[in-house]
Amino acid sequence: MIAALADRAYFVAAFLLLGIGSYMLIGDRNLVKKVIGMNVFQAGIFLFIVASAFVTGASAPLLSEPAPYVSPLPHVLILTAIVVGVSLTAVALGLIVRIYAEYGTLRADLVEEVGDGE
Amino acid sequence: MSDLLALLVVIPLLGALASLAAGIGRDRTGWYVAAATLAVQVAAAATVAGRVLTGDRISYAVGGYEPPFGIELVVDGLSATMVVLVAVVALGVLAYARRAGPRSNRFYTTYLLLVAGLTGMSVTGDAFNLYVFLEITGLTAYALVASGDRGRSAVAGLKYLLVGTFGASLYLLGIGYAYVATGTLNMADLSTQLAAVGYGSPLVRAAFAFVVVGLFVKVAMFPLHTWQPEAYAGAPDSVSALIASLVSTVSAYALVRLVLTVFTPEFLEAVPFARTLLAAVAAVSIVVGSLLAVAQTEIKRMLAYSSVSQFGLVVAALSVTNGTALVGLAVHLVGHAVMKGGLFLTAGLVSTGTGGRSVREYDGLAARMPVAAGAFGVLVLAMVGVPPAVGFLGKWYIVLGTLEAGAWGLTAVILLSTLLTLAYFARLLERMYFRDSPAGTADAAAVADGGDGDARGVSTGMYAAAVAAALLAVALSAAVPAYEAALAPTIEVLLP
Numbered sequence: 001m002i003a004a005l006a007d008r009a010y011f012v013a014a015f016l017l018l019g020i021g022s023y024m025l026i027g028d029r030n031l032v033k034k035v036i037g038m039n040v041f042q043a044g045i046f047l048f049i050v051a052s053a054f055v056t057g058a059s060a061p062l063l064s065e066p067a068p069y070v071s072p073l074p075h076v077l078i079l080t081a082i083v084v085g086v087s088l089t090a091v092a093l094g095l096i097v098r099i100y101a102e103y104g105t106l107r108a109d110l111v112e113e114v115g116d117g118e
Numbered sequence: 119m120s121d122l123l124a125l126l127v128v129i130p131l132l133g134a135l136a137s138l139a140a141g142i143g144r145d146r147t148g149w150y151v152a153a154a155t156l157a158v159q160v161a162a163a164a165t166v167a168g169r170v171l172t173g174d175r176i177s178y179a180v181g182g183y184e185p186p187f188g189i190e191l192v193v194d195g196l197s198a199t200m201v202v203l204v205a206v207v208a209l210g211v212l213a214y215a216r217r218a219g220p221r222s223n224r225f226y227t228t229y230l231l232l233v234a235g236l237t238g239m240s241v242t243g244d245a246f247n248l249y250v251f252l253e254i255t256g257l258t259a260y261a262l263v264a265s266g267d268r269g270r271s272a273v274a275g276l277k278y279l280l281v282g283t284f285g286a287s288l289y290l291l292g293i294g295y296a297y298v299a300t301g302t303l304n305m306a307d308l309s310t311q312l313a314a315v316g317y318g319s320p321l322v323r324a325a326f327a328f329v330v331v332g333l334f335v336k337v338a339m340f341p342l343h344t345w346q347p348e349a350y351a352g353a354p355d356s357v358s359a360l361i362a363s364l365v366s367t368v369s370a371y372a373l374v375r376l377v378l379t380v381f382t383p384e385f386l387e388a389v390p391f392a393r394t395l396l397a398a399v400a401a402v403s404i405v406v407g408s409l410l411a412v413a414q415t416e417i418k419r420m421l422a423y424s425s426v427s428q429f430g431l432v433v434a435a436l437s438v439t440n441g442t443a444l445v446g447l448a449v450h451l452v453g454h455a456v457m458k459g460g461l462f463l464t465a466g467l468v469s470t471g472t473g474g475r476s477v478r479e480y481d482g483l484a485a486r487m488p489v490a491a492g493a494f495g496v497l498v499l500a501m502v503g504v505p506p507a508v509g510f511l512g513k514w515y516i517v518l519g520t521l522e523a524g525a526w527g528l529t530a531v532i533l534l535s536t537l538l539t540l541a542y543f544a545r546l547l548e549r550m551y552f553r554d555s556p557a558g559t560a561d562a563a564a565v566a567d568g569g570d571g572d573a574r575g576v577s578t579g580m581y582a583a584a585v586a587a588a589l590l591a592v593a594l595s596a597a598v599p600a601y602e603a604a605l606a607p608t609i610e611v612l613l614p
Contacts, residue, residue: 018291022284025280031276035280038280038283041284041287042283042287045287045290045291045294048291048294049297052294077246080246080250081290084250084253084257087253088253088257088279091279095272095276096276098264099273099276102269102272103269111273112273
């Protein structure tokens with residue numbers, strides 16, 4: 001069991017990140033920490049997909065020698081996904097700035113309370 | 119001809135840039151740019167649909183890289199329907215937004231980017247590319263929801279963003295599993311490769327689970343719908359109409375595409391649990407969405423919960439996978455987009471005209487705003503499923519489909535849902551037509567109506583969009599038999 005998990009260390013790490021990220025996303029009351037949780041969650045997915053392309057001892061696909069090489073496609077995909085993640089974070093933080101200006105707090109529960117009182 | 123597919127995505131993108139550029143010199147130019155762009159978009163979409171619905175399947179290799187290695191844009195009958203729907207509804211809502219909506223050039227830029235994202239989701243034939251368009255749609259939708267001037271809009275936008283990103287990320291994880299299992303991302307290629315890997319493989323099953331649950335968040339199936347009521351209620355009126363009629367609809371299309379094209383009906387045969395998952399979530403959404411809608415006092419929140427229930431019908435049709443149900447699914451997607459968009463437009467019209475946003479404030483509306491009340495009444499009856507309307511035909515085909523598949527439980531739930539839909543809409547009809555206006559607001563409304571009819575900012579364009587939606591909701595049903603015939607080749611491919 002331990003050996004099987006150690007062989008898949010990347011995937012174990014990826015799913016730990018997924019767990020931590022979704023816990024922060026759902027459980028944390030601070031809006032900024034929720035956004036950080038979202039980023040951690042996405043990082044878990046990025047790690048999962050990038051690690052799936054990894055081959056021990058393999059090189060980049062640029063070399064012409066007949067050697068095992070790492071599939072470049074997942075890296076390109078994740079590069080795109082990271083860009084998407086950055087834009088999401090930017091929009092989220094922009095909205096949080098507006099919420100702070102409007103309500104004077106970053107705590108999700110307090111914002112909801114004020115919202116109900118409107 | 120196939121270049122037109124790329125143009126479908128490029129036209130709104132260019133329009134968005136043009137709208138932003140036009141704003142540098144003069145403000146208030148965005149609407150004209152957006153209207154021109156969407157007019158061209160409608161023409162392009164109609165050309166593609168005309169070609170596809172007469173039998174051709176059009177495919178375009180982006181950048182000249184042939185599929186399965188490059189990104190493929192591909193249109194069949196179902197996606198052509200979505201492309202036309204997106205273009206037409208966006209143009210209709212734009213007519214409304216000219217007076218009602220946020221009017222800055224940045225708003226129209228975001229609006230056009232949303233159209234580009236939705237069109238991209240409809241035409242793409244690549245699973246990862248779908249994720250990118252899903253996020254473009256998401257990002258612009260979050261920004262549009264937050265474009266209202268109240269703090270509530272920003273909170274609703276952020277909540278939508280966090281939940282929506284969670285859903286899109288699950289979808290990406292599912293695609294990751296599918297890629298690990300097969301090494302390809304092209305949808306058509308994936309379907310054969312997944313079959314070769316074997317439907318019993320844990321990788322394939324996990325991919326299905328993550329993809330479907332991720333898209334459930336985007337479609338807003340119970341219990342993953344929590345973002346939707348706040349997002350619809352907190353957004354400006356024209357934005358809620360656009361998002362309510364298009365975003366969930368195109369996400370539902372993506373779900374259908376993934377389940378039928380990528381995983382194929384054979385997967386559902388081989389893994390009965392997958393079919394049970396779809397049917398169970400659909401049934402629960404239909405019932406609980408309606409029950410929650412009955413409990414709402416705010417009109418826009420009630421309409422949002424009604425969407426949860428209506429998309430339950432769509433997923434129910436998907437879970438039985440037969441031709442009749444699939445026709446019903448396509449008709450209901452289009453019909454729901456028109457009806458729900460129209461209802462949000464009319465609700466916006468009423469709140470602009472009378473300030474009324476809650477169920478109680480609809481008392482005696484027929485006397486105060488007869489045209490709006492009439493449009494609302496027609497759309498409500500269409501939504502419940504009264505025969506000449508398109509809402510009836512969609513439900514009819516779906517019910518026939520479930521009967522054909524022998525899914526008696528689903529049939530019962532769908533018939534029950536009609537009663538529940540009546541439960542939350544009939545009280546509005548009763549209030550609009552059979553009660554007197556509340557004493558306090560009646561005078562104010564009379565003054566407003568007694569003016570030039572324009573006193574509270576209600577414009578002809580706003581009326582025209584709402585009334586057009588009501589007329590379409592009835593008139594579309596005449597086109598259903600022809601549409602069914604045109605869709606037949608597509609269904610043959612989807613359900614061999």
